[in-house]
Amino acid sequence: MTKTRPKKIPAEERRNITVEAVIDLAGSSNPDSITTAAIAKHMKLTQGAIFRHFPNKDAIWKAVMSWVSKNLMARIDLAAEDITSPKGKMEAMFLAHIAFVADHPGAPRMLFGELQGARQTPAKRLAQSMMKEYAARLRDTIVSGKACGELRETLDVEAAATLFIGTIQGLVMQSLIAGDMDKMRADAPRVFAIYLHGISKAHDAGG
Amino acid sequence: MTKTRPKKIPAEERRNITVEAVIDLAGSSNPDSITTAAIAKHMKLTQGAIFRHFPNKDAIWKAVMSWVSKNLMARIDLAAEDITSPKGKMEAMFLAHIAFVADHPGAPRMLFGELQGARQTPAKRLAQSMMKEYAARLRDTIVSGKACGELRETLDVEAAATLFIGTIQGLVMQSLIAGDMDKMRADAPRVFAIYLHGISKAHDAGG
DNA sequence: ATAAATATAGTAATCAATTACTATCTAGAT
DNA sequence: ATCTAGATAGTAATTGATTACTATATTTAT
Numbered sequence: 001m002t003k004t005r006p007k008k009i010p011a012e013e014r015r016n017i018t019v020e021a022v023i024d025l026a027g028s029s030n031p032d033s034i035t036t037a038a039i040a041k042h043m044k045l046t047q048g049a050i051f052r053h054f055p056n057k058d059a060i061w062k063a064v065m066s067w068v069s070k071n072l073m074a075r076i077d078l079a080a081e082d083i084t085s086p087k088g089k090m091e092a093m094f095l096a097h098i099a100f101v102a103d104h105p106g107a108p109r110m111l112f113g114e115l116q117g118a119r120q121t122p123a124k125r126l127a128q129s130m131m132k133e134y135a136a137r138l139r140d141t142i143v144s145g146k147a148c149g150e151l152r153e154t155l156d157v158e159a160a161a162t163l164f165i166g167t168i169q170g171l172v173m174q175s176l177i178a179g180d181m182d183k184m185r186a187d188a189p190r191v192f193a194i195y196l197h198g199i200s201k202a203h204d205a206g207g
Numbered sequence: 208m209t210k211t212r213p214k215k216i217p218a219e220e221r222r223n224i225t226v227e228a229v230i231d232l233a234g235s236s237n238p239d240s241i242t243t244a245a246i247a248k249h250m251k252l253t254q255g256a257i258f259r260h261f262p263n264k265d266a267i268w269k270a271v272m273s274w275v276s277k278n279l280m281a282r283i284d285l286a287a288e289d290i291t292s293p294k295g296k297m298e299a300m301f302l303a304h305i306a307f308v309a310d311h312p313g314a315p316r317m318l319f320g321e322l323q324g325a326r327q328t329p330a331k332r333l334a335q336s337m338m339k340e341y342a343a344r345l346r347d348t349i350v351s352g353k354a355c356g357e358l359r360e361t362l363d364v365e366a367a368a369t370l371f372i373g374t375i376q377g378l379v380m381q382s383l384i385a386g387d388m389d390k391m392r393a394d395a396p397r398v399f400a401i402y403l404h405g406i407s408k409a410h411d412a413g414g
Numbered sequence: 415a416t417a418a419a420t421a422t423a424g425t426a427a428t429c430a431a432t433t434a435c436t437a438t439c440t441a442g443a444t
Numbered sequence: 445a446t447c448t449a450g451a452t453a454g455t456a457a458t459t460g461a462t463t464a465c466t467a468t469a470t471t472t473a474t
Contacts (some may be wrong), residue, residue, distance in 0.1 A: 028325055032237045036430060046455055051431065053453090109323070115384040118235055123227020131384070159397035166398065173376045175367065177322040177338070182375070182446050190366035191373065194429055198405025214420050215472055243464065256420050258465065 015053050015063060018044050021081075022064045026106030031113040036060075059125040065114060068107045069130040077099050086145030087200070091192060094168065098181075098188040101172050102181040110171050139163055143201075152201050160199050167195055222260050222270060224250050229271045233313030238320040243267075264413050268330040272321060275314045276337040282307050283341075293352030294407070298399060300345075301375065305395040308379050309388040315379050345371055349406075359408050367406050374402055 009017070021042045025034050036057060040047040054060045079096035080089045101108050114127045138161045145151040151160075171191060175184035228250045232241050245279060247254040261267045286303035287296045287361070308315050321330045322338070345368045352358035358367075377396060382391035 011452075014453080030237075030239045030320065030324060032239055035428080037428085045453095047430085048432075049454055050457075057430065066274045112380065112384075113237065117237065156397050156401070159394065159401055162378070162381065162394055163374060163398045163401050166381060167370060167373055168377070170373020171369070171377040173319065174373060175379070177319075187366065189368055190363050191370045194363070194366055194370050194402075196405075196407040198401040198403075202409060218418080221419085242462080244462085254420080254464090255424095255466075259419065264464065349420075386418055 011053055018050065018053065018060060019064050020066045021102055022060060023067070023106040023110065026109045026113075027104070030105075031106070031110050032117075058121055058123065060191065061110075061114065061121065064110055065123040065126040068104075068110060069126055071104075072097070072100050072107065073130065073133070080141075085150065086141050086148060087150045087196065089141050090138075090145070090164065091196070093141075094164070094192050095188060097168050098171065098184060101168075102175075102185050105176060106183055108169075109176065135161055135165065144197075149201060151199050155199055163195065163198075167191060211283060218260055225257065225260060225267060226271050226274045228313055229267060230274070230313040230317065233251055233316045233320075234311070238313070238317050239324075265330065268317075268321065268328065269333065270334040272330040275311075276318060276333055278309050278311075279304070279314065280337065282342070287348075292357065293348050293355060294357045295405065296348050297345075297352070297371065298403070300348075301371070301399050302395060304375050305378065305391060305399075308330055308375075309382075309392050312383060312388055315376075316383065342368055342372065352406075356408060358406050370402065370405075398401055 018039065021039050021143060022031075022034060025042055027039060031040075036050050037047045039060070040050050050060070054063070074095045076093050079092040083089045083092050111127055114121065114123045115131070117124060139157055142151065142155070142157050142160050142164075146153055146157070171184055171188060175181055175187075225246065228246050229238075229241060232245060232249055236245075244254045246267070249259050257267070261270070266267050282303045283300050286299040290296045290299050309359075318334055321328065321334045324331060346364055349358065349364050349367050351363070353360055353362060353364070378391055378395060382388055382394075
């Protein structure tokens with residue numbers, strides 16, 4: 001029985017480790033039922049030590065949401081930045097989003113859980129503002145797609161944006177249910193192809 | 208302080224009332240954190256009385272899932288039964304599903320929550336078998352749609368089924384997040400129109 | 415009177431958070 | 445280079461609240 005004492009780690013790094021631990025745990029259990037004891041155990045610390053770095057549990061959740069928001073948006077921006085075609089941009093965003101979720105299954109669960117909760121927490125505010133910016137970016141891309149003739153000019157922009165986000169959320173939900181993130185990576189391009197067909201201007205009359 | 212005693216209600220009806228109470232509560236709070244005390248309060252009973260009608264909490268969840276499964280499938284079947292066109296069938300199923308969720312926002316939350324949980328509960332088994340049957344019914348309809356020429360013969364059946372379910376789940380998620388079920392009812396036909404465009408055989412070359 | 419349905423009042427377990435204390439790191443003086 | 449004081453990061457034990465669940469008494473309908 002070698003009860004090794006955990007290394008003393010600087011506060012900021014310890015906070016980062018905590019965020020990772022929560023996202024890790026959220027990948028395999030309901031975010032709402034992740035206890036501070038479970039977090040502590042996962043990062044090999046005692047439960048009380050957590051509160052040396054966060055004033056309370058809400059603060060942990062806020063830090064997690066901040067991480068998710070920052071990293072997800074960064075990956076989507078990076079994927080889309082060098083692409084000029086709106087359709088190409090949308091596909092890149094779609095696949096980047098899926099890849100991010102496949103890498104961090106806990107992330108969407110934290111997001112959903114927080115957004116659905118009745119309580120207006122700091123974490124929820126963060127999540128809401130991220131969703132708002134995401135939707136705005138999407139609408140802009142769709143509008144420019146119509147302008148340059150890639151998308152049908154009869155296209156309902158709001159509905160197309162809703163379906164884009166919904167398609168991702170649906171894919172994610174089904175993969176979380178199946179517990180298989182690799183399947184999602186494989187399905188994503190095929191599903192997006194149908195979506196694209198739904199919003200594109202017809203090229204030829206072929207069925 | 209008029210502490211009125213609740214009427215004595217036969218056990219079976221009391222169980223039905225319990226199920227309704229849970230679905231009601233799930234509409235505005237995380238299903239996983241619905242306590243037996245909260246259920247009891249909502250149906251104006253003491254907490255202990257619940258356990259005169261159910262052996263344990265899992266049994267309550269199983270009863271709820273049974274209710275959801277039965278009622279959702281019934282509404283979808285009813286909506287589709289008199290329609291011969293596969294595309295028409297799919298639209299009817301889609302809108303019936305959305306209408307059901309709009310009537311019972313707690314239902315999808317119970318479903319998601321149960322399916323995502325790591326624990327293999329009786330409720331989870333029920334939910335899984337429902338999803339399986341739903342997907343099978345969907346694939347059959349899509350296949351017959353291809354056969355009768357309503358849908359593109361190049362259509363990826365699996366992806367189309369995944370997107371159908373995903374579209375619903377996505378719409379539901381966004382409505383739960385927005386806390387506005389009426390918006391979902393309004394958005395559903397517009398979103399489904401894009402999906403339909405994505406799977407349909409082209410009628411004319413118009414953009 | 416009897417049986418079913420409910421209230422009352424408990425249980426042990428678990429939760430987030432706090433406390434008293436200890437170990438370790440680091441900066442500045444020598 | 446080394447010592448030491450203060451700051452930092454940890455443990456272990458405990459708190460009051462809340463959880464699912466239970467034992468028993470009481471009410472109500474028939």
